Amino acid sequence: MTRSEMYTYFYSGDVALKLGVARELYVQFGNVLLQQPDILANLTIVEANERALQVQMRAMTMGATCTLCAIRQGGGCCSIFMAGENDVLQLLMNLLAGVQVVMQQDNQQECCFLGITGCILTMKPMFCLNYNCSHIKEKEVAVTLLHLEQRTAAMLVSQAGLETLLLDFFCENL
Numbered sequence: 291m292t293r294s295e296m297y298t299y300f301y302s303g304d305v306a307l308k309l310g311v312a313r314e315l316y317v318q319f320g321n322v323l324l325q326q327p328d329i330l331a332n333l334t335i336v337e338a339n340e341r342a343l344q345v346q347m348r349a350m351t352m353g354a355t356c357t358l359c360a361i362r363q364g365g366g367c368c369s370i371f372m373a374g375e376n377d378v379l380q381l382l383m384n385l386l387a388g389v390q391v392v393m394q395q396d397n398q399q400e401c402c403f404l405g406i407t408g409c410i411l412t413m414k415p416m417f418c419l420n421y422n423c424s425h426i427k428e429k430e431v432a433v434t435l436l437h438l439e440q441r442t443a444a445m446l447v448s449q450a451g452l453e454t455l456l457l458d459f460f461c462e463n464l
Contacts, residue, residue: 291464296457296461296464299311299378299464300377300378300379300457300460301377301378304374305373305374305393306393308376308377308378308381309381309391309393311378312378312379312381312382312391313385313391315378315382315460316382316385316386319459320385320386323386323456323459324386326455326459329386329456329459332448332451332452332455333383333386333387333452335448335451336383336387336412336413336445336448336449336451336452337387339441339444339445340412340413340445342444342445343419343438343441343442343444343445346437346441347438349434350426350429350430350434350438352426353408355425355429356368358425359423359425367418367421367423368400368401368404368409368418369399369400369401370398370399370400370401370402372401372415372417372418373401373402373403375415375416375417375418376411376414376415377415379453379456379457380411380414380415380453382456383412383413383449383452383453384412384413387412387413389410389411389412391410391411392410394410413449413452416446419442419445419446420442420446422438
């Protein structure tokens with residue numbers, strides 16, 4: 291498979307197709323991937339960064355802020371469009387991290403990975419991690435937003451590192 295074909299394979303299609311491909315790759319390569327020291331080490335870093343980000347978000351009561359917004363007419367940010375921003379490798383990384391990646395609903399409005407307590411995914415698209423709406427920005431002081439941005443950046447960098455390792459692995463094994 292050429293790199294161009296591989297990119298199409300990993301980054302194209304609807305969310306159901308991407309999830310299907312991620313599951314196939316997990317079944318075929320999951321055990322091998324989880325035995326790769328560099329992948330395991332990076333997965334550990336991603337998970338630690340995700341926990342630090344969650345601590346920051348809880349300290350900022352972002353869950354309550356987002357829930358209040360989501361119940362209003364027009365809802366919150368977790369739209370059906372955002373589900374499509376997930377790619378095969380992000381979904382595979384979640385599977386490797388032990389996340390039960392299952393579509394939570396299909397109401398054609400919200401992201402299909404949005405559960406009753408929020409997003410079920412550990413590794414998320416860049417927009418989901420980077421976007422802070424006016425409700426969050428107006429509520430917080432600059433230093434708190436800076437801490438959030440720093441933890442988000444660490445998460446995104448570690449996620450990108452893991453994705454690069456997976457791309458390298460699949461370049462050699464697909």
